Amino acid sequence: MIKVDVTSPSPPYEQIRAQLAELIRCGVLNVGTRLPPVRQLAADLGLAVGTVARAYRELERAGYVSGKRGGGTRVLPQPEPQMTRADLIEQHARAYLTEVARLGGSAEEAVEAVQAAAHADPA
Structure with missing residues (x-):
């Protein structure tokens, strides 16, 4: 689902954030869907836990997900886009x-x- 290109000029956390945000916007990840635990995704991608944690924090800050210790990180409802x-x-x-x-x-x-x-x- 998520791929990180270590040769990309874009930092790994940003690649993760952008891909997850797009999956949420497109409806691939529905409201309430639980994202993989930070440690699991970090291990799957061969990255440091802090890298994935930063991506999740950025998604939370942008209103895409809500994270609770022990409860996981879940996709939040997205407002209807008012895009020009x-x-x-x-x-x-x-x-x-x-x-x-x-x-x-x-x-x-x-x-x-x-x-x-x-x-x-x-x-």
Whole structure:
């Protein structure tokens, strides 16, 4: 479910946070779903416990999850997004840039690829 690219310029905790946030936004992780315990996910990913704990703290701070000692970390209901068209485009652009970075590419390469695609197939 979660993959961390150690060669990515994005820190591992941010990669975990971004992937879990996207899974929550897309409805793959439903309200009330319990996330894996910090220690388990850290072991599964071969990362330090503190790295996963930071990702979970960031998700909690952003309102995606609620964590209780001994009760686990669970997905919270998300408010209906009041996003503008520009917000949606920016959200997709960020997801694309994250994926390009995961593949080892740069933002410049991502822009070039979008421009090439736009010229090849104007939508």
